[in-house]
Amino acid sequence: MKRIDCLRAIYGDIADCAVVTIMGAVAVELYSLGHRANFFYLEHAMGLASSLGLGIALAQPDRRVVVVDGDGSVLMNLGGLTTLARYAPPNLTHLVFDNESLLSVGGFPTATSTGSDLTGIAVAAGIPNATTVTDLDGFTAAARAALAADELRLVTAKVEAVGPTSFAMDLHLLENRFEFARALRT
């Protein structure tokens, strides 16, 4: 399963959501499908995408928030899973693409390559509705169900460690930041 195919499968479903992605391949691939004002690519601060999504979800409980995370980033902020679980915003969906590597910086393996189970960690952190999917149909169904659910859910998608050929995006991070904030405030 490729991440880009997963993103393509739910691209229509997240059209009206506040979407926060991590940096690197995820951001570039979502951007390549077509940028929207309500898409925010956190181009640094690894680990904080889920915290940022929690802040949006708490501030705007009527808006669906989607955090598109990765194994390397989640591993950098495992404590954040306990905070997410604690406040469990029902309008937040946490999608984690687990390619078992730090793909954007050389492909070095992360701890999920040696057995660390992000869904298991999430469940143990207090997010009972967490699931792992390994094929595109499974991802699409789980992600759509999570987006429609009135509860915090986490979906770990095991994907191939492949990404875009270029990480260039014709969108300055501050342009993205101000455009996103404006989209959230209208």
Added chain:
Amino acid sequence: MPVSAGNSKLVYEALLGVGVEVMTALPETWLVHLIRLAEDDPAMTLVRLAKEEEGVGISTGVHLAGKRSALLMQNHGMLQSVNGIVSCAQLYKIPLLMLISDRGHLGERDPWQTEGGKVTRRVLDALGIVHVELSAPEAVASTVAKAMTLAQASLSPVALLLTRDLMWEEPALVAELVDTSVPADRMGGAP
């Protein structure tokens, strides 16, 4: 516990006065009353953090969503959060209001607080973050208001250092300090 309940209330009311609706916090002794005030206030969203850097991310999200927040933490929490402050709040121009308990400065008896106390201001200076001490109770409301105004206008983090003079009521301090019956390496109190 000689943490000043009255001055904690002044700080809390000042935060309400500048429109803070979300408070992210990791407890430490000096912040207990402030956090309890937030906890007891149905109008305040209190987010208890596992680690302080999360608060930078949460405050960023809250700001982008159009609301105001404050991050409460010990100075060691600020030191822990440096990458988040730089790579999220500063990179993305976020008006992050930080209230930082100023541990390890003059009068500190806990040895474990003292290294952080020595570097807190210099780290903030190195980061280019405007920082001001909150010491005099009568100046709390206006200083908090001016700090929030600057944060919003500059779209940058601003740090308010909650000093011992403001947060800790310790009438016996001078007497204790000259009490030589306690060996210096045995001093310490609540963390």
